[in-house]
Amino acid sequence: MKRDKIRSNHEIRSLELRVISETGENLGVISTREALRRAQDVGLDLIEISPNANPPVARIGDFGKYAYEEAKKQKIAKSKSHTVEIKSVQVRIGTGEHDLELKAKKVSEWVSEGNRVKIELFLPGRSKYLDPKFLEERLARILSLVTAPHKVSERPQKGPKGLSIVIEKA
Secondary structure (H helix, E strand, O other), X not given: OOXXXXXXXXXXXXXEXXXXXXXXXXXEEEEHHHHHHHHHHHOOEEEEEEXXXXXXXXXXXXXXXXXXXXXXXXXXXXXXXXXXXXXXXXXXXXXXXXHHHHHHHHHHHHHHHOOEEEEEEEOOHHHHHOOHHHHHHHHHHHHHHOOOOEEEEEEEEEOOOEEEEEEEEO
């Protein structure tokens, strides 16, 4: 169940709740009516914290303050998460040394940023049937030019366009 809205007070559907008081004390499992009455006596709201628990957990407290703190937690968690992209570089068997150096420099930048990089050795036509050791030497040639510390996360794999390998930050 996706929770876009935090339920509070009369929006809570359960008959019984495990209630936590405003001071953090566990009041135990009580009926929703009793929990609402206790919250209103103190002048606060009944907030459903964990609707999927059995029985659901609710807390007596200020709803506005709780919603603000939850939004703040989510914002911090979102800012700390880093998505790892898979960048791609394509080389051919006959790619010149200078071009390989330029591509390796770009690969080094991406790896040092924390991205994974897929290096594809493009094999047109009959070159797909060349000796596998020769093809792996060609891949090793560009890997030797990558200056950033890296490790091979996926071994060389043969695909429809040729050979590919995935590297990431060591």
